[in-house]
Amino acid sequence: MPVTIKMIAKEMRLAVGTVSQGLRNDPRIAEATKRRVVQTAHEMGYVLSDFGRALKSGKSNIIGYFLIDITKSFYADIMKGIAREATSNNYGVLFSAPLQEYANEIAQIKYFEQKRVEGIIISGCEPETWEYLERLNKNGIPVIVCGDYTKKSNIEEVVTDDFTGGQIAAEHFINLGHQKMAYYNPEKKFNYRLNGFTDTVINTKLPSPVVCDSKDGLKKSLSQANRPTAIFAYKDLDALEVMEIANSIGLKVPEELSVIGYDDDVYSAFKSINLTTLRQQKNEIGKLSVVNLLKKINGEKIKTTLLKPELIIRGSTSRKGG
Amino acid sequence: MPVTIKMIAKEMRLAVGTVSQGLRNDPRIAEATKRRVVQTAHEMGYVLSDFGRALKSGKSNIIGYFLIDITKSFYADIMKGIAREATSNNYGVLFSAPLQEYANEIAQIKYFEQKRVEGIIISGCEPETWEYLERLNKNGIPVIVCGDYTKKSNIEEVVTDDFTGGQIAAEHFINLGHQKMAYYNPEKKFNYRLNGFTDTVINTKLPSPVVCDSKDGLKKSLSQANRPTAIFAYKDLDALEVMEIANSIGLKVPEELSVIGYDDDVYSAFKSINLTTLRQQKNEIGKLSVVNLLKKINGEKIKTTLLKPELIIRGSTSRKGG
DNA sequence: CTGAAAGCGCTAACAT
DNA sequence: ATGTTAGCGCTTTCAG
Numbered sequence: 001m002p003v004t005i006k007m008i009a010k011e012m013r014l015a016v017g018t019v020s021q022g023l024r025n026d027p028r029i030a031e032a033t034k035r036r037v038v039q040t041a042h043e044m045g046y047v048l049s050d051f052g053r054a055l056k057s058g059k060s061n062i063i064g065y066f067l068i069d070i071t072k073s074f075y076a077d078i079m080k081g082i083a084r085e086a087t088s089n090n091y092g093v094l095f096s097a098p099l100q101e102y103a104n105e106i107a108q109i110k111y112f113e114q115k116r117v118e119g120i121i122i123s124g125c126e127p128e129t130w131e132y133l134e135r136l137n138k139n140g141i142p143v144i145v146c147g148d149y150t151k152k153s154n155i156e157e158v159v160t161d162d163f164t165g166g167q168i169a170a171e172h173f174i175n176l177g178h179q180k181m182a183y184y185n186p187e188k189k190f191n192y193r194l195n196g197f198t199d200t201v202i203n204t205k206l207p208s209p210v211v212c213d214s215k216d217g218l219k220k221s222l223s224q225a226n227r228p229t230a231i232f233a234y235k236d237l238d239a240l241e242v243m244e245i246a247n248s249i250g251l252k253v254p255e256e257l258s259v260i261g262y263d264d265d266v267y268s269a270f271k272s273i274n275l276t277t278l279r280q281q282k283n284e285i286g287k288l289s290v291v292n293l294l295k296k297i298n299g300e301k302i303k304t305t306l307l308k309p310e311l312i313i314r315g316s317t318s319r320k321g322g
Numbered sequence: 323m324p325v326t327i328k329m330i331a332k333e334m335r336l337a338v339g340t341v342s343q344g345l346r347n348d349p350r351i352a353e354a355t356k357r358r359v360v361q362t363a364h365e366m367g368y369v370l371s372d373f374g375r376a377l378k379s380g381k382s383n384i385i386g387y388f389l390i391d392i393t394k395s396f397y398a399d400i401m402k403g404i405a406r407e408a409t410s411n412n413y414g415v416l417f418s419a420p421l422q423e424y425a426n427e428i429a430q431i432k433y434f435e436q437k438r439v440e441g442i443i444i445s446g447c448e449p450e451t452w453e454y455l456e457r458l459n460k461n462g463i464p465v466i467v468c469g470d471y472t473k474k475s476n477i478e479e480v481v482t483d484d485f486t487g488g489q490i491a492a493e494h495f496i497n498l499g500h501q502k503m504a505y506y507n508p509e510k511k512f513n514y515r516l517n518g519f520t521d522t523v524i525n526t527k528l529p530s531p532v533v534c535d536s537k538d539g540l541k542k543s544l545s546q547a548n549r550p551t552a553i554f555a556y557k558d559l560d561a562l563e564v565m566e567i568a569n570s571i572g573l574k575v576p577e578e579l580s581v582i583g584y585d586d587d588v589y590s591a592f593k594s595i596n597l598t599t600l601r602q603q604k605n606e607i608g609k610l611s612v613v614n615l616l617k618k619i620n621g622e623k624i625k626t627t628l629l630k631p632e633l634i635i636r637g638s639t640s641r642k643g644g
Numbered sequence: 645c646t647g648a649a650a651g652c653g654c655t656a657a658c659a660t
Numbered sequence: 661a662t663g664t665t666a667g668c669g670c671t672t673t674c675a676g
Contacts, residue, residue: 001380002438002462004669015647020671030645047435051382052669055373055652058323062437065417073395073588083419087430092437095387095417097405108409113369115384115414116324140324140367244593266395267589271566326653337663342655352661374653377668 003046012040023048054116062092063293064112068100068124073265074282075123078147081286082121089294091118102128109133113141119293123147142296146289147282156296158289160280161306166196168278168311169232169260174204177320178230178258182210184218184242185234193262197232219245222257229257229320236261236268239275243316254315255322264312274315281307325368334362345370376438384414385615386434390422390446395587396604397445400469403608404443411616413440424450431455435463441615445469464618468611469604478618480611482602483628488518490600490633491554491582496526499642500552500580504532506540506564507556515584519554541567544579551579551642558583558590561597565638576637577644586634596637603629 009016022029022037054060065082067075086093094117098108105125109132112120119142122133130151137143137155145157173181181201183194194211201209210228212218221227222245233239239261243253251257261268264279284307292302331338344351344359376382387404389397408415416437420430427447431454434442441464444455452473459465459477467479495503503523505516516533523531532550534540543549544567555561561583565575573579583590586601606629614624
């Protein structure tokens with residue numbers, strides 16, 4: 001079992017209080033005594049226990065990170081950002097990857113409460129879990145939504161500015177001379193990418209983009225005479241699907257069809273894929289989630305933070321007609 | 323601030339001990355009282371604090387996971403396995419992603435000690451950190467090496483059976499009639515894949531595989547008249563590099579060159595990549611790391627666990643000569 | 645400059 | 661059947 005200050009005190013024939021203060025460099029303790037205390041503690045292999053301190057102070061110095069689907073590589077960088085920023089603020093990150101079941105998620109959050117986390121960062125959850133989270137956020141533990149939202153709520157978010165992302169995609173297509181465009185989102189997940197995209201297209205007096213929400217719909221749309229010449233996909237994986245379908249019906253990318261993805265996953269940079277895409281500031285999303293959460297923990301008011309995506313131009317887009 | 327049993331006791335005019343026992347369904351408390359206690363606790367929004375309990379029991383119910391490079395998608399699945407297995411054993415996972423600096427890593431581990439984690443799972447660290455870890459593992463906190471090792475040590479591992487992986491790759495090539503083979507590992511990282519590969523090739527009386535540890539070396543080797551017709555790459559990303567180089571010098575994959583990767587990253591299944599590769603049981607690696615760590619925490623002896631990789635045959639390998 | 649003691653939330657042994 | 665109390669490791673206040 002671990003060495004305690006009590007043991008050190010006994011060993012040195014000092015009072016526990018003196019040892020405690022000595023270790024924390026309290027000015028009221030004589031320099032010589034401090035040195036001896038620190039020295040002895042080191043020799044005995046003492047490591048401060050956060051239990052005692054946390055119990056006393058009421059501060060656990062832990063935040064919880066709740067991530068519903070860690071498989072998406074998107075979150076790997078976010079996690080790194082979270083872990084590093086938390087660490088550099090002397091906070092620990094308690095990690096949880098619940099199964100996508102309501103009961104499971106609530107159990108996880110309760111577990112966080114048991115551990116007395118000071119705040120929770122959440123990346124996705126079942127809709128039913130929101131009610132619990134919002135209550136928690138209101139009277140108790142601050143919550144920040146990170147990376148993506150399942151549902152709009154009054155909880156502050158740190159997310160990519162999807163509306164701007166949609167605008168940027170549309171502008172790129174428009175600059176390349178495209179007129180007939182489409183949007184592909186087989187997950188049917190609500191987001192602002194479509195809004196930004198459509199708004200920009202319409203404001204330029206071009207025909208409203210076709211919205212495809214299934215593989216079949218996309219295929220059908222691409223096979224028509226009056227087919228779109230540019231497609232904005234919900235995410236990189238969807239963009240790959242678009243390219244495969246285009247390939248299967250004999251459409252060359254980018255000569256006959258321009259494609260833009262979203263996320264800039266690792267593989268998108270491969271020469272054989274070479275996808276033009278909107279890169280999200282993943283690491284920064286994680287970092288700012290922590291920054292905002294800590295502010296919230298300290299009682300500061302914060303706002304939802306939107307991070308601009310960046311257009312990475314590669315080989316899947318070109319001037320209309322090649 | 324959170325509701326405590328003390329508050330509940332005051333509210334109900336009961337003793338704290340009674341409330342504590344009532345909540346934990348102690349048989350000595352009357353059923354009626356128990357119900358009232360549970361009911362009141364619920365109404366007051368009570369959540370048990372692990373501080374008190376941990377302080378009393380000396381058990382934190384937390385393990386630490388130390389992951390040096392979370393960007394590799396390889397670890398995303400491992401983390402999921404770890405988090406889920408830990409959760410189902412009522413353990414929390416304190417996550418850390420230190421920068422690759424010796425001092426930083428030690429600081430992180432000390433932080434784990436402060437939080438009184440009961441065990442540590444580690445995926446990669448600087449060589450200098452090993453000494454500290456081994457000491458910790460010996461007299462104090464159990465450690466498990468997960469997914470990969472930086473250095474061989476006396477700490478038990480949960481890793482893929484790389485030797486067998488190398489054998490499987492060699493056998494596949496041999497079955498396809500290949501005779502001249504090569505191994506490509508630009509990271510120059512030591513591992514048993516090469517051993518298993520080479521052993522099998524030599525035992526079949528075929529010429530020992532050429533080992534390439536740089537892009538240039540690989541290119542040179544592939545340009546010779548007596549070039550290898552099959553290459554085993556250290557990981558999928560390296561296999562992609564092999565394919566790109568092959569392409570750049572006009573060698574068709576798989577007709578003129580067979581390639582096997584390692585890991586089965588997401589993109590390897592893409593039609594445009596279609597890489598034959600050795601899949602690691604990532605989720606299982608995470609899960610068993612926790613299982614073994616908990617055993618170690620409970621004082622059981624455990625052994626290094628090797629998980630068999632599985633050959634996923636796709637389109638990057640074919641019979642010699644097409 | 646250092647010691648003593650109370651208290652953070654909880655549990656368990658003992659007392660009523 | 662319930663109450664009382666001591667103590668887990670630490671900080672802090674107050675005495676000496």
